Amino acid sequence: QNQATSNNTELPKITWQMATSWPLSLDTIFGGATVFAERVAQMSGGRFKISPKPAGDLAPPLEVLNVVKQGAVPCGHTAAYYYIGQNPAAAFGTAVPFGLTAQQQNTWLYEGEGLKLLQELYASQFGVIQFPAGSTGTQMGGWFRKEVSTINDLKGLKMRIPGLGGQVMSKLGVLVQNLPGGEIFQALQTGAIDAAEWVGPYDDEKLGLNKVAQYYYYPGWWEPGPTLEVQINLNAWKKLPVEYQQMIQTAAFEANQIMLARYEARNYEALQRLLQSGTQLRPYSDEILNAAKTSAFELYDEFAAKNADFKAIFENWQKFRDGVFTWSNLNQGSFERFVYKTLDTPSQGS
Amino acid sequence: QNQATSNNTELPKITWQMATSWPLSLDTIFGGATVFAERVAQMSGGRFKISPKPAGDLAPPLEVLNVVKQGAVPCGHTAAYYYIGQNPAAAFGTAVPFGLTAQQQNTWLYEGEGLKLLQELYASQFGVIQFPAGSTGTQMGGWFRKEVSTINDLKGLKMRIPGLGGQVMSKLGVLVQNLPGGEIFQALQTGAIDAAEWVGPYDDEKLGLNKVAQYYYYPGWWEPGPTLEVQINLNAWKKLPVEYQQMIQTAAFEANQIMLARYEARNYEALQRLLQSGTQLRPYSDEILNAAKTSAFELYDEFAAKNADFKAIFENWQKFRDGVFTWSNLNQGSFERFVYKTLDTPSQGS
Numbered sequence: 204q205n206q207a208t209s210n211n212t213e214l215p216k217i218t219w220q221m222a223t224s225w226p227l228s229l230d231t232i233f234g235g236a237t238v239f240a241e242r243v244a245q246m247s248g249g250r251f252k253i254s255p256k257p258a259g260d261l262a263p264p265l266e267v268l269n270v271v272k273q274g275a276v277p278c279g280h281t282a283a284y285y286y287i288g289q290n291p292a293a294a295f296g297t298a299v300p301f302g303l304t305a306q307q308q309n310t311w312l313y314e315g316e317g318l319k320l321l322q323e324l325y326a327s328q329f330g331v332i333q334f335p336a337g338s339t340g341t342q343m344g345g346w347f348r349k350e351v352s353t354i355n356d357l358k359g360l361k362m363r364i365p366g367l368g369g370q371v372m373s374k375l376g377v378l379v380q381n382l383p384g385g386e387i388f389q390a391l392q393t394g395a396i397d398a399a400e401w402v403g404p405y406d407d408e409k410l411g412l413n414k415v416a417q418y419y420y421y422p423g424w425w426e427p428g429p430t431l432e433v434q435i436n437l438n439a440w441k442k443l444p445v446e447y448q449q450m451i452q453t454a455a456f457e458a459n460q461i462m463l464a465r466y467e468a469r470n471y472e473a474l475q476r477l478l479q480s481g482t483q484l485r486p487y488s489d490e491i492l493n494a495a496k497t498s499a500f501e502l503y504d505e506f507a508a509k510n511a512d513f514k515a516i517f518e519n520w521q522k523f524r525d526g527v528f529t530w531s532n533l534n535q536g537s538f539e540r541f542v543y544k545t546l547d548t549p550s551q552g553s
Numbered sequence: 554q555n556q557a558t559s560n561n562t563e564l565p566k567i568t569w570q571m572a573t574s575w576p577l578s579l580d581t582i583f584g585g586a587t588v589f590a591e592r593v594a595q596m597s598g599g600r601f602k603i604s605p606k607p608a609g610d611l612a613p614p615l616e617v618l619n620v621v622k623q624g625a626v627p628c629g630h631t632a633a634y635y636y637i638g639q640n641p642a643a644a645f646g647t648a649v650p651f652g653l654t655a656q657q658q659n660t661w662l663y664e665g666e667g668l669k670l671l672q673e674l675y676a677s678q679f680g681v682i683q684f685p686a687g688s689t690g691t692q693m694g695g696w697f698r699k700e701v702s703t704i705n706d707l708k709g710l711k712m713r714i715p716g717l718g719g720q721v722m723s724k725l726g727v728l729v730q731n732l733p734g735g736e737i738f739q740a741l742q743t744g745a746i747d748a749a750e751w752v753g754p755y756d757d758e759k760l761g762l763n764k765v766a767q768y769y770y771y772p773g774w775w776e777p778g779p780t781l782e783v784q785i786n787l788n789a790w791k792k793l794p795v796e797y798q799q800m801i802q803t804a805a806f807e808a809n810q811i812m813l814a815r816y817e818a819r820n821y822e823a824l825q826r827l828l829q830s831g832t833q834l835r836p837y838s839d840e841i842l843n844a845a846k847t848s849a850f851e852l853y854d855e856f857a858a859k860n861a862d863f864k865a866i867f868e869n870w871q872k873f874r875d876g877v878f879t880w881s882n883l884n885q886g887s888f889e890r891f892v893y894k895t896l897d898t899p900s901q902g903s
Contacts, residue, residue, distance in 0.1 A: 471876040
């Protein structure tokens with residue numbers, strides 16, 4: 204990157220607005236943007252101030268990339284897969300169905316070639332540079348008004364599910380919508396949709412999804428470890444002193460870690476509360492999981508055949524996935540299988 | 554914490570030496586110290602320079618805490634469990650047998666009460682403040698010259714294994730030693746020990762352990778997600794401007810994440826090379842795992858009965874572990890079981 208130089212003494216005072224895709228109420232995912240901005244401010248002695256704004260303030264929730272790309276706002280905090288309409292390869296920046304857990308995704312991004320390839324894509328297509336700045340951990344498989352045991356049960360259902368997960372669901376007969384987080388409750392309540400996924404117990408409880416749907420499925424096979432990201436307009440980035448560029452990158456690491464820890468720390472207790480409130484926990488059937496996995500890899504082949512960016516990133520990702528899955532299954536997997544085998548599965552009224 | 558103030562304009566030039574427990578050859582674990590120091594330098598425009606030195610340069614490898622405590626060196630990069638002789642509760646700062654994976658450990662440290670409790674312990678007992686600054690991920694279960702299938706096979710074996718894992722092995726009849734990483738190869742080669750564990754395929758190959766022992770066991774049930782840490786003398790810490798205090802904390806997050814990603818990215822290919830060189834991969838038997846787990850929790854009860862620090866941290870940790878294990882098993886666990894079920898286990902000559 205073409206980085207500005209600095210005389211290391213008197214750093215400039217800079218104030219940036221930050222567009223986000225998140226409602227203020229979600230201290231986990233909006234909290235990732237807050238942690239990032241606070242750290243940059245603290246490390247710069249208050250000279251570099253970034254102000255994250257909730258969805259809608261500076262841009263519609265699913266158009267953060269667009270305002271950053273245009274330079275109307277210097278930076279944003281959002282999910283890459285909201286923008287697969289512009290390039291389907293952006294999906295790998297968040298999550299793809301049957302892909303990587305949070306630890307594996309971070310490994311591919313930071314010490315595989317993931318982030319390098321995705322940054323090249325953003326620079327050439329959007330004039331934007333991005334850094335991972337949050338992870339939700341493995342998401343839940345969403346809320347349904349009726350039980351879904353077979354592929355047939357999915358056909359014709361109207362469901363809120365973004366990214367390539369939505370496209371896989373579409374192949375299985377689901378009528379897919381992408382709504383911002385703040386609009387899901389009302390759509391479920393009014394019956395505009397029959398099912399929806401957001402993140403997991405802690406966020407979903409805050410959005411009130413348990414009040415408008417009874418069946419809570421797991422796992423979220425389309426988002427085993429999704430990454431959220433800070434996006435910065437490249438022209439704005441290049442004008443920053445190198446110290447500020449480094450503070451942004453390092454603060455993004457902290458935001459990435461803290462958001463994941465916050466979700467993982469709070470989801471268990473929230474799940475207990477949901478079960479006490481009447482939520483019915485259900486595992487996805489092998490029939491649905493197997494059909495979804497087949498459809499997912501067919502979809503990847505279709506995109507790879509018509510989009511060179513997707514093909515290059517997919518091939519790199521798939522080779523990495525094969526190796527890390529084998530390693531994770533062997534070592535951490537055998538440890539987890541041993542220590543979890545005496546646990547009960549939480550359930551309510553199953 | 555009692556933090557110094559700053560006028561936010563002209564930050565002081567500071568140069569610190571950093572003692573570490575690691576040989577220079579291990580770009581993973583020594584690399585954690587390097588990443589940390591480089592980020593602090595870059596964010597401060599080169600004004601705050603920290604120079605990590607390999608084991609032995611500033612302190613013997615297992616005495617980093619001591620020189621930092623005394624103020625002979627302002628900071629170090631090491632593993633808390635090397636110092637359980639001073640307080641057994643320090644073990645929770647690294648790893649305890651049948652404990653937390655890397656993701657769970659970070660969750661407990663950052664968003665549970667783990668780091669808060671451990672920082673109180675260090676402040677009162679050592680006059681030191683510490684920050685997580687590295688993780689190895691789930692370690693392997695060590696190298697043995699002969700197969701160990703039963704508890705009887707373990708009795709009388711001389712093994713290098715530090716921390717509470719060593720104390721559990723001791724309960725099972727193993728003669729335990731704690732050697733620094735740089736001395737393991739020679740001890741195995743000369744027959745001074747019969748078995749040893751270090752970290753995992755990538756590091757272990759660099760240390761040459763496959764050349765002096767044939768059987769490579771998994772999983773490392775005593776270190777499912779060990780944390781390495783930066784330790785700073787509290788008097789030195791309190792003299793730093795707040796900007797530098799924040800740079801240290803945020804750079805430690807990056808070091809924590811990068812070390813884990815580096816291990817996870819490199820272990821799979823290293824394992825393939827080890828298997829090609831004749832290494833024999835073996836799972837621990839259920840007999841050994843079950844006996845070790847029972848001994849581990851007996852050991853925790855014994856320490857809790859005689860050490861109030863251990864008791865307080867153990868009780869907090871155990872409650873957290875119960876919840877996060879149930880959540881991890883339900884959601885991420887069911888995802889991983891589905892995607893891994895078609896994988897083969899790597900093996901050679903089993």
